[in-house]
Amino acid sequence: MNRLLLLGDEAIAQGAVDAGISGVFAYPGTPSTEITEYIQASKEAAERHIVSQWSSNEKTAMETAIGMSYAGKRALVCMKHVGLNVAADAFINSAITGAHGGLVVVSADDPSMHSSQNEQDSRFYGKFAQIPTLEPSNQQEAYDMTRYAFELSERLGTPVLFRLTTRLSHSRSGVQRRETLSQRELSLPSDLKQFILLPSIARKQYNTLLGKQAAFQEDSEKSGYNELFDGKDKSMGIVACGIAYNYLLENYQGGKIPYPVLKIGQYPVSRKLVKELYNDVDSVLVLEEGYPILEELFRGILDDGKPVKGRMDGTLPRAGELNPNIVGKALGMEIPEGYKIPEVLKSRPPLLCDGCSHWDSFEALNEAMKDYSPGRVLADIGCYTLSALPPLESINSCVDMGASITMAVGAAEAGLVPAVAAIGDSTFTHSGMTGLLDAVNRKVPITVVLLDNSTTGMTGGQDSAGFGKLEDIVKGIGVEEEHIRIIKPLHRLHEENVKIFKEELAYQGVSVIIPRRECVQTLARRMKLKHTQKKTVKESSAQ
C-alpha cells in the first residue's frame, strides 16, 4: 500500500475509510474540520458511497452516528472539544445503550486556545461516559488507532472516544496505509430493547456498562498503545501521554532516555504498567497535554506517596499546550537560547477580511446603537466575533454556540432594552433556532441580527445548513413578517441600513434583521472554479 503525507486529522479520515465506515458525521470546528473535509474530497469514499454531508450540529451528528451503529454499520463522529459539550447528552447515553456497528467519537482538543473558548480535556469525557479512550502520539498511530478503535468498539459493544490535540490535528507526516476493509451489512442488535433507555431498561443497560469496565481495563493492559520502556536511572519515572511522548523523545536526540518511561495511548490507564513503573522509581514526572488528569490520580487526595511532578506543582505550566522546551525544562535540561525577540515587534491579531460583509453590518449597527448606552450587543461564535476587536468593537459577549439570542432574552428580561443578538447563519441553525422560539414565546423586546454570509466562514467555508431557508425558519418560529428585515450589507447602502436597524431597535418585540451577502472567500473560490470550468469547456469544445 502507498505511503501518504497526511495531517493527523487526515490520517484519522483515511484510517476510517480503510476501516470500512459507512458514514462520517460532524459539524465543522477547529481543529477537527479536516477529518470530514478529507472524506468529502476522497474519490474512494465517494465510490464507496460513504455518507459525509455536514450535520447541523454536533448533537445531531452524534445521534445520526448512533443510528448508523444501531443499524449495524461503522460510523465516525468528529468534533472539536467544545462540540462534545453540545453532543454530551447523546454521547453519555450512547455508553449506556452500547454500540452495535463500530462507533468512534473523535474529539480534537485545542490546548492554548488557538481557535477556542476554553481548553477542556476530552479525556474527562471518556472517564465520565466510562468508555475506552484512545490518544495517538503521531500521524501513523492516528491512522492505525482508528481501525483499532472500530475493532474495539465492536468487540466490546461500546462507543470509543478518540482524543487528539491541535498540534497533531494540523501536523503532516508520512503514513503507511493498510488494506481497505469492506463495509458492514445492515443488521440490527440481537436485543431490540438495548437502545430503549426507559428507566427499567436503562438500569439494566447501565449495569451492563459497569460490568464491561473490567474488560475495558483488561484491554488496556494488553494494548500495544501502552508501553513501558526501562531506564537505568531510577530516581525518576516518566509518564507520557499522547503527543507529550514526542516532546520527551525530542529532548534525547540520538540518545536513550535514562529514566523508565511509560507511554500511554489507551485509557483506562493500565494499572499493571503503572504499578511496575511506580514500584521501580523514586519519583514520577507526568507529561500530559491538557488537564493534569493522570497527575491527580498519581497524587491521590492526600498526595503523600512518592514525589510527583507535573502541572500541579509548577514543574510544567498549569495552562497551555506543551512543547519540547517546556518538557526539556521539566527534565532539568539547559535550553539553548535563540535571539532575543526585538521589542519593536507588534502583535497581529486576526481580522475580518477586506470586503467582508460583516464590516458593513457592524458599521451600520454601531451607528444605530449610538443613541443607546454601550454594552447591549450579545454575540456568538464565528468570524463576526472578530468585531469585538478594534476598530469595530461592536460586541459584548461570545460564550457558546447560540448563546447570543438566549443571552439577549435574559438581558432584556432583566431590563436591558433594547438588547441585540448578533449571530451567523450557520451558528443560528446549529443552536440559535430554539432560543429564538423562547424569545417569540416570551414576546421579549430583542433585535436579532442574523448575519447571513451563506457559509460556515471561520472554519473555511463549509456548507451552511440553513442556506436558502432562513426567512422561512424565522417566520415558522413565529417572528412577525413585518419585523423580518433583509438588508444588503454594502457601504453605499449604509444610511438606509442604519435606518432599518434604528426602526427595529425601537420595536418592542422580537425582530430579526438579516444582512445577506456571500462570504468574500467562498465567492472568490466559486468565481475561480467557474472560470476554470469555463476554460475547460472552451478548450474541450475547441478540440
Next chain:
Amino acid sequence: MKKDIILGGVGGQGILTIATTIGLAALSEGLQLKQSEVHGMSQRGGDVQSHLRLSSDPIASDLIPEGKADMIISVEPLEALRYFNMLDRKNGWLITSMNPFNNIRDYPELEVVLSEIRKLPRYITIDANEIAQSQGSVKAANIVVLGAASPFIGLKYSSLEDAIRQLFSKKSEDLVQLNLKALKAGRDFAEKNRRD
C-alpha cells in the same frame, strides 16, 4: 541530514505553499518530514507560522524547539522578528521578504524593522514583490522568497523545481512557468546578496 525551518507570514500570504513545495522536494529525496500548520482563526489576516522539519532520521516532535531552527523563512519583515527566539545562534539563517504587510495600526517604521534583522550574522532581505512582478506577477512573491532560501535548505535545486511542477501543473502551465522563474530569480538574488 537535518533541517528545521520556521515559516512565518500573515494569513493568506502563501506560507503553506512554500511548506508544501519544500515537503514534496524532501519526499522525492527520500527524507522524513513533519510539518505543522496553522488553521482556523489566525488565518484571517493574523500572524501564521509553520514548523517544517526535514531529516534523514525519524523526527520526534512536530514542533521545533526554541533556539534550534536552522532557518527562518518569512514572507513579511515584521513577522520575521516574531521567531528570533527560535533561531539557532550557531548557524541559523534568516531569509525574509522586505515588503511589509501593513494591516495593523501600530506597524513600526520599516527601517527600524530591517535594522533589527541586519543585526543578525546571517540573513537575506529581498524585495520579493518587485522581483516577482518583474517575472510576471506579484502573486509569486512567496516563491521568490523560497528561491532566496533555496541555497540553505539542503535539498537539490532540481527537486524544488520538480515540486513546483508537481504542485502547479494541476492549475496551469502558465503558473508553473511563473513560479519556476520566480524561484530562479530569488535564488540568483541570494547567491549575489547573502550576508554571512
